[in-house]
Amino acid sequence: MYPVPFEYHRAGSVDEAVALLGRFGESARLLAGGHSLLPLMKLRLAEPRHLVDIRRIPGLSGVREEAGALIIGAATPHQVLERSSVIRQRLPMVSEAAAQIGDAQVRNMGTIGGSLAHADPAADLPAVMLALDAELVAVGPKGRRAIPVDRFFAKLFTTTLSAGELLTEIRVPLPPPGSGGAYAKLPHPASRYAVVGVAALVSVSGGKITGARVAITGVAAKAVRASATEAALVGQGADAAVVAAAAERAAEGLAVRADPRMDPSYWRALTVTYTRRALAAALERAG
Helix, strand or coil, rough: CCCCCCEEEECCHHHHHHHHHHHHHHEEEEEEECCHHHHHHHHHCCCCCCCCCCCCCCCCCEEEECEEEEEEHHHHHHHHHHHHHHHHCHHHHHHHHHHCCCCCCHHCCCHHHHHHHCCCCCCCCHHHEEEEEEEEEEECCEEEEEEHHHHHHEEEEEEECCCCCCCEHHHHHHHCCCCCEEEEEECCCCCCEEEEEEEEEEEEECEEEEEEEEEEEEEEEEECCCHHHHHHHHHCCHHHHHHHHHHHCCCCCCCCCCCCCHHHHHHHHHHHHHHHHHHHHHHHHHH
C-alpha cells in the first residue's frame, strides 16, 4: 500500500525541529531512520501529514565519553553502536545488542533514539538501556529535561515523552570496576525482533555480587526490570548455582503480553533460560 500524502520538512537544528512539531501538532511525526514509521505509514496504521526529518541535524549523532558516562546522540545509527571502538571497550553489551538488530540495512539506517522513542515491546535497546541505568535527554517547547530510563517506557508503544519533544541524547553511566554486562536473545527468524531478550549488568567485589540490573524485552508490553532476580543476586557469591537460582525468578511478576502464537508458560521458560545465559556471560566478563 501507499501512505497518505504528506509534506516533508528537513530540520536544520533541534530548535527548528521543535518549532515544526509545535506548528503542525498531532499531524507531524519525526523521521530519523524510518524503519519503524514508514512500514506503519504504508499500512496506513500511521497517517502523518508532515514528516520532520532530524537525521542531518548537526551534533545529533555520534558517541563521546564525558564525566564518567558515554553520551550517545539520539540519531546515532545502530551500526555505529555496533562498531564504535569506545563503545566496544567501555560498554560491550551495547555493541553486542546492536549487532543483533535486524539486518545490515536496518542497522545502517535505524537509530538508537528512534528505537527508544518507538518503544516496541520486542526491541533490543530498551532492555539494554534499562540494565545500564541510562538517562535520556529530551528537548521540547518547555526546554530541556533529563528522563531516567526507569521512568521512560510507559506501556505498549508509549513513552513519557511529552507532545512536541524529541530525544537528543542518551547518557549511559560507565559501570564501576569489576562489572560485566551481556545481552542474550532469541530472535524471531523473520523480523529479528526479540522473542525474548535479556540484558544483564553485574558488579563483583571480593567474590560477592555487589550490584545487579537485569532487564527483559519481548515478553511483556514494554521492556521491564527483573526485580526478583536482581534481589536474589546482590550479596550472594558469584557462582553458577546463584545465577541459576536467581534466573528461576526472572518471570516473577512478569505480565506476559497476549499472543496467540506463544504459550505463556513457554515464554516464561524462555525468559528463565535467557536470563541465565545473560547473567553467566556478564559474570564471566566481570572477572
